[in-house]
Amino acid sequence: MSISTTTTGAAPTFTLPLEAADIMRILPHRYPFLLVDRVIELEPGKRAVGIKMISANEPQFTGHFPGQPIMPGVLMMEALAQTAGVAILTLPEYRGKMGLFAGIDDGRFRRMVVPGDQLRLTIDVEKLRGMFGRVRAVATVDGEVAVEATLSIIVPRDQTIGASLVKGTQTDA
Numbered sequence: 159m160s161i162s163t164t165t166t167g168a169a170p171t172f173t174l175p176l177e178a179a180d181i182m183r184i185l186p187h188r189y190p191f192l193l194v195d196r197v198i199e200l201e202p203g204k205r206a207v208g209i210k211m212i213s214a215n216e217p218q219f220t221g222h223f224p225g226q227p228i229m230p231g232v233l234m235m236e237a238l239a240q241t242a243g244v245a246i247l248t249l250p251e252y253r254g255k256m257g258l259f260a261g262i263d264d265g266r267f268r269r270m271v272v273p274g275d276q277l278r279l280t281i282d283v284e285k286l287r288g289m290f291g292r293v294r295a296v297a298t299v300d301g302e303v304a305v306e307a308t309l310s311i312i313v314p315r316d317q318t319i320g321a322s323l324v325k326g327t328q329t330d331a
Contacts, residue, residue: 172200172248185243186256190217193237194279197244206245206281210237210297214273229271234305235262238295241279242311246291252313260290261310268303275299289313 176197182188199207212229219227243257271277278298285292291311297304 172202174198174200176200176244181240181244184247185240187240191236192240193233194240194244197241200244200248202248203246203286204283206241206279208237208241208244208279208281210277210279212271212273212275212277216273219273227273229275229277231267231305234267234271234277234297235265235295235307235309237277238279238281238297238305238307239309239311242281242283242291242293242295242309245281245283245293246286246311246313249286255313255317257291257311257313259309260312263308263310265305265307267305269299271297271299271304277304284308289315 174197176184178192178195181194181197182192185192185194187193193210194208195211196209197206198209199205214227218230218233222228222230239259246252246257247255276299280296280298282294283291284294289312291313293309293311294306295309296306
């Protein structure tokens with residue numbers, strides 16, 4: 159297991175890479191909407207790098223587009239947001255909470271992403287104060303930018319929205 163805490167209640171320690179099971183202890187997302195397969199770099203509250211393997215077996219490719227599958231841009235943005243969630247929700251003060259999209263600024267789609275590609279999701283936290291965060295997000299394939307944006311994230315004080323999903327996803331031991 160890659161996420162653990164000490165018996166003294168200290169902040170969790172992380173052993174990289176974080177695999178899907180570890181990510182599901184941090185985020186409430188589940189298949190088919192967990193869009194980060196692995197986290198290979200992590201500095202809680204500062205930076206994260208995730209990996210999303212693009213497979214022809216994913217459900218969106220049955221309709222986007224038959225005969226010429228292209229990863230939907232909105233799902234690439236969501237994968238970036240989930241990577242941002244890992245970067246932020248691994249901080250002790252946000253542990254066990256749920257983050258939500260608050261905005262997308264300067265979003266640009268620069269290349270198509272197709273089955274067989276490996277999407278590298280890089281998040282740099284620019285600002286994090288209270289319940290608001292802002293991250294610079296870039297997804298690349300083979301070093302070429304596929305999508306980039308500045309994402310705004312909110313971690314609501316009232317966690318009753320989705321609380322049943324978040325509760326029990328975190329590991330306390």
